[in-house]
Amino acid sequence: MTTPSPELPADPATAGEPAMRNGEGFLPGADGSAAPAPDDLALPVSGRRVLTRADGQPARVGELPAGTDWVPIGTLDGVPAWAAEVAEAAGSDQPTGRWRSWRSLAAELPEPYATAAGRALAVVTWRRTHRWCGACRAELADVPGETSRRCPGCDLYVPMRLSAAVLTAITRPGPAGGPDELLLVRHAYGPTELWALVAGFVEAGETLEAAVRREVGEEVGLAVDRVAYFGSQPWAMSGPGTLLTGFTATAADPTAEPVVDARELVEARWFPLDALPAELPPAYSISRWLIDATVTAGGR
Ligand SMILES: [Zn+2]
DSSP states (O other), rough: OOOOOSSOOOOOOOOOOOOOTTTTTTOOOOOOOOOOOSSEEEEEEOOOOOOOTTTTTTGGGSSSTTTOOOEEEETTTTTEEEEEEOSSSSSTOOOOOOEEHHHHHHHHHHHHHHHHHHHHHHHHHHHHHHHHOOOOOBBBBEESSSSSSETTTTOEEEEOOOOOEEEEEEEOOSTTTTTOOEEEEEESSSSSTTOEEEEEEEETTTOOHHHHHHHHHHHOOOEEEEEEEEEEESSSSSSSSSEEEEEEESSSSSTTOOOTEEETEEEEEEEESOOOOOOOOOOOOOHHHHHHHHHHHHTO
């Protein structure tokens, strides 16, 4: 597995593949049958931030206050990992260290730890926002061994759900003798300075491929052919429980120009693959892996 880092671009051949083999990397789980051990990995969460040691390295359970309400989230290289919701306010009994955004963690720490931190954020947020039964208002109870809850009143089963989103790298042939061109867009909100890919959430009742065609049509008014799956990445920036899936596609009409949906985008433009803008998505994102892979493929 390639570990994407700010220094080294991901190997496009494996960029979308999961980090794990034979128990290495981060494996999500919910096994809370054994109590947390002092050397287990600790991922305290407050709001949208995760606590690390002051030196930026992952914290251990033994470094946090006794009595912390730990929730199992899986294993990292075989070591159990635990999350907990804690208050960020200063105080003598508060944990010391650095509260970090997932963006900061993903940019600086190895990919498996960033994935674990993303799951910690997702699980803690889900537990805070799914406390009561939506059908009968009773307080939900944890289902042991699962990231899910059940209603003691009406038996409603409440699993933690994922939102799937699609990102698409759309290319078209360049002018005669020139390299292919890639469509990049700038969004009206979020990191507005970046040139990014067309993206959006999948609707219920829709395949991933249909979501690609719909989002491309809605956001830039283009039809696409040869929609092909590239890879996926758990993503903790757009809210809890998001799975990004990446696709490549070609413009159905190579002469068509994008027409932007001004609610979501401010600009859309074709760029030759040898002259992409500098303001691209970060090296730890599947958006960037897709763009880099497209450049590599177009350069053959
Ligand atoms: Zn109920």
